[in-house]
Amino acid sequence: MAGMLSLNMILPVSAVQASSILDEITETETSEDFSEDTSYSLLRSNNLAYGSAKISKLSSNEINIYGLTQCHHECDNVYLYLYLEQKEDGSYATYKYWRFELDDATSLSRSINVIVPSNHYYRVRGYHAAKDGGTKESTTTLTSGILVK
Numbered sequence: 001m002a003g004m005l006s007l008n009m010i011l012p013v014s015a016v017q018a019s020s021i022l023d024e025i026t027e028t029e030t031s032e033d034f035s036e037d038t039s040y041s042l043l044r045s046n047n048l049a050y051g052s053a054k055i056s057k058l059s060s061n062e063i064n065i066y067g068l069t070q071c072h073h074e075c076d077n078v079y080l081y082l083y084l085e086q087k088e089d090g091s092y093a094t095y096k097y098w099r100f101e102l103d104d105a106t107s108l109s110r111s112i113n114v115i116v117p118s119n120h121y122y123r124v125r126g127y128h129a130a131k132d133g134g135t136k137e138s139t140t141t142l143t144s145g146i147l148v149k
Helices: 002-017
Strands: 034-040 048-059 062-088 091-115 120-132 135-142 146-148
Touching (some): 034 120, 034 135, 048 135, 048 146, 062 135, 091 120
Antiparallel strands (some): 034 048, 048 062, 048 120, 062 091, 062 120
């Protein structure tokens, strides 16, 4: 009987704690302070090897985002587009974005520190492409959301 009494006392507390949107972690979020994703070209690629994106919490209002586009060889054009997305009212939308392009390169990477409002989930979406001659190959990445609090 004492066990049942304790269980009844715990359930209401748990329900109250989970009612905050910041406490509810969905399959698109992680409880970690970082998240990363790497994607290889879906086709048998001649130019693009892979793309990678990462997001890391630095403090209660600052994150670092990182992206990499890696080629198999030197390409005419290498592309790296990074989209920082913020969760608002249950869905993600673009908060800020950066577009980088480099000619005659084998890779392109960028690391950016960003000041952001606290108490939101953030994730990074990446677009990675390589063009050599008339052939352009691309892939996308998407990290899980991390809570900046």
